[in-house]
Amino acid sequence: MSVQFSDIDKLAVSTLRLLSVDQVSKANSGHPGAPLGLAPTAHVLLRHMHLNPTNLDWINRDRFVLSNGHACALLYSMLHLCGYDFSIEDLKQFRQIDSKTPGHPEFELPGVELTTGPLGQGISNAVGIAIAQENFAATYNKPGYTLSDSFTYVLLGDGCLQEGVSSEACSLAGHLKLGNLIAFYDDNHITIDGSTSFSFDEDVLKRYEAYGWEVMTVEKGDADLESINRALESAKKNKDKPTIIKVTTTIGFGSLNQGTAGVHGAALKPDDVKQLKKKFGFNPDKFFTVPQEVYDFYKKSVVEPGVKANQQWDELFRNYREKFPQLGMELDRRLRGELPKNxxxxxxxxxxxxxxxxxxxxxxxxxxxxxxxxxxxxxxxxxxxxxxxxxxxxxxxxxxxxxxxxxxxxxxxxxxxxxxxxxxxxxxxxxxxxxxxxxxxxxxxxxxxxxxxxxxxxxxxxxxxxxxxxxxxxxxxxxxxxxxxxxxxxxxxxxxxxxxxxxxxxxxxxxxxxxxxxxxxxxxxxxxxxxxPQLEGSCKDKSTKGAYVVQDVENPDLIIASTGSEVHLCIEAAKILASKPSPIKVRVVSMPDFMTFDCQSEEYRVSVLPDGIPILSVEVAATSGWGKYSHEHFGIDRFGCSGKGPDVYKFFDFVPEGIAKRAEKVADYYKGKTLYSPIKKALPFKSTNV
Missing domain, CATH: 3.40.50.970 (Thiamin diphosphate (ThDP)-binding fold, Pyr/PP domains)
Structure with missing residues (x-):
């Protein structure tokens, strides 16, 4: 793709910058510095990306990951200008409760590919996206039918590069030769503490070169759109290596405090915002201003080509399904989010x-x-x-x-x-x-x-x-x-x-x-x-409720609730208790997944753990958390020890006799006392999925 730049590109960059600043100023909270420095790179990226704001799930769209998620005001500005479902009013609600513009990007938002914020995660997630794309392409592309050739683009900063997780993921990316992955490193020399010289002076590009990445440098990232573009075009041609492009920028570019940690994580002062707008040719007394020609430019240069590319892909896929019916049906099913029948x-x-x-x-x-x-x-x-x-x-x-x-x-x-x-x-x-x-x-x-x-x-x-x-x-x-x-x-x-x-x-x-x-x-x-052992009372269907009665008796004196490798021990302990001169009748409950059990109806949960019966939990792990389900707990609230597995179990008394001994004490202690199921609460626990 050959991209030419003109004055409209400069106006678009200024609009990105000032929309981002206005979001932070309106909220009086956020990070204006990185968006001011990174806007030129973001703009060039948009000129290259295949995206379609009317079809968020188009599988061959290019992916954009903002790894330094604190710069999300820039991302929201990009999404707004490209016609995603982010209005000016949404931008005005930056960092407010229930808004579409939270303090860091979140996966469920339209056009946001990943939740980012904890540094290093985004670039590492991007390695995963690139792996998936390569696997998808190798699985489904056929001669004359290229269903997948998208790129994954990343913006990241010094913080992402310092976090260890990015080193793990990027090392693997180099080994895997993921040529579809292109990262832009915002080299602005500033972290929250101040200059990077306080803690970070390694040669990042040498490190990434050692990982097996292609490395490039853009010296004047604040304004040099042409150099950013040349680096990106070159990176896209390299199919055998991921690429990292160090773009030297000025954090808070144009601000009175540019180049300092003061513009990293705090709104600019009102007088600073005014002079900034004057500097970029905008009315200093107006906020959230977008010139119509900028909307028109992004629509023509970014959105319409992306929509057209999506339409061409749809036609290609229709032909693909005729040419390769079995693969086409499989892929169609996957794109619908369905699993194979049965x-x-x-x-x-x-x-x-x-x-x-x-x-x-x-x-x-x-x-x-x-x-x-x-x-x-x-x-x-x-x-x-x-x-x-x-x-x-x-x-x-x-x-x-x-x-x-x-x-x-x-x-x-x-x-x-x-x-x-x-x-x-x-x-x-x-x-x-x-x-x-x-x-x-x-x-x-x-x-x-x-x-x-x-x-x-x-x-x-x-x-x-x-x-x-x-x-x-x-x-x-x-x-x-x-x-x-x-x-x-x-x-x-x-x-x-x-x-x-x-x-x-x-x-x-x-x-x-x-x-x-x-x-x-x-x-x-x-x-x-x-x-x-394979348990007598175990059942796949019952297990999918998260907890169930694996062994029962009439009118139990005690319930033992357990998980995993301790369940069969509890069943053996129940047999010991049943054989005593004064038998203790025990119901054994297996609880393979707490969250799934919490999602069941209260009626079902109380049927498993009812009123009037003492409940003992048994698990070779910390007892914290079991209070939701049991009155007493047998666990391990210290670290383990070295020895043969069965001997370690014996050392901690996790054998049928040890469990039976504790179970008998629990049954005796609560005999005759009024007991309610731990499930029943004045403020009941509710499990909520995102």
Missing amino acids: WEQKLPVFKPTDSAVATRKISELVLENIYPVLPELIGGSADLTPSNLTRTKTAIDFQPPSSGLGDYSGRYIRYGIREHGMGAIMNGISAFGANYKPYGGTFLNFVSYAAGAVRLAALSGHTVIWVATHDSIGLGEDGPTHQPIETLTHLRAIPNLHVWRPADGNETNAAYKAAIEAKGSPSIIALSRQNL
Whole structure:
């Protein structure tokens, strides 16, 4: 694409700058500095992008990721000028409750590709988008039918480059030779603390060159549209490397305090705003001004070409479906966000007579069975493939074809030892669209390394799946550094996050079914290293309610509620209590996912955990959080220890006899006392999805 620049481009850049400043000034809150410096780069990007504000889900649109999300006033200005559903009134509501212009970009907003703000996440998400695009193109493009050739563009700053997650993701991007990924580095020498010289003086471009990226420099990013454009045109021609372009800018360009930390995160003073508008040729007494010729320019140079490109794509896809009917039907289904009919029939079936198997091994069997019928399933592991058991026998690795290790149609990603990067990349794959279902494996304890990405998945509603094996002290000899104690509590505390801890094969099936069918919620499936028996009362359908009665008796004296590898121990403990001279009748409840259970009706939840019966929770993890469901708790509120898995369980007394001993004390203590179900509250808990 050959782009020519004239005075209208300069006016458009000034409009972007001042619209952004007015948003921050009206709210008296925000970050005006970066938009003032980055507006020229943003404008050049718009001149190159294929986008269609009337079809937000067009799969071949170019993606724009604002990794330094604090500069979102610039993004909202871009979206408004390009005809997205952002009015001037919306811009005036910047940073106000329930507005379409929150303090950082959010995924659900029209034209916003990703929720960004925590620095480093956006560029890492963009790596995921680029991976998805390459996989999509390799899967569906045919000679004469290029359905996918889009680019992912990123704006990022020093903060993004300092956060470790970006190093993880960008290192992998270089290895994967993602030539569809182009990042602009806003080199303005300022962070919140002041000059970058206080803490950050490395040669960023040398680092990225070492990662395998193409590197470029634009010296005068405040005004030199031609140089920005030349760098971008060159980057688009390089199909074998991602590109980072360092654009040297002046933070707060044009402000009285330009080039200082004072313009980073505070509204400009009124007199500063006035002189700024005069400098750019605008009326200093008017706000949110957009010259009609700017609207017309963006419509003609950006929107109309994008709409036309979308129409041409639609015609191409119609012809594609005639030429390749099977692939066309598959792709059409994916673009509608639908799964293959009856895919769940591929889930394995388990009977109580089946042998004991670790749930991580059952997970492997589930993936093996469903992988061939779910082309949207794409996964990998953070260098723990032999332990996580996440790679199917027929999988092809996602690798650059030149590597000889796989190709871009492959659906298994070797993430390397990069848990946080893996989490952020999975979010990007999900955000790409085409109903991708990304999964990633690591030990449950090391999901903590990726907490920032997990939280953003829940906030954004990305349907990613974490395959989190080695879920307890049962992993044994690796000891307390690897044994998760607080991890389940932490993850369960994150809103809109399913945390499944299945007790056997049927419950593992339920976890995968729910995770793959989820709409707007990520899932973590915590899986055992040690073998677990197939339970007599377990049931896939009941498990999908989040909790159910796995073993019952008439008029129980006690309820034991548990998860995962402890459920079968609780059933054995119930047998011990039933055989005592004064028998104690125990109902055992399995609770594989708290969030799913919380979404059930109160009637159902109270039927599982009713009034009048003491409830004891049993889990080899921190007891925090169990107060929602039980009156007493048997858990571990200290770190674990090193030893063989069964010996560690014995050390902490998590054996049927130890559970029975505590259960008897609980039953005796509450005998004759009035008890209400913990489910019933004056202020009941409500689970709300984003």
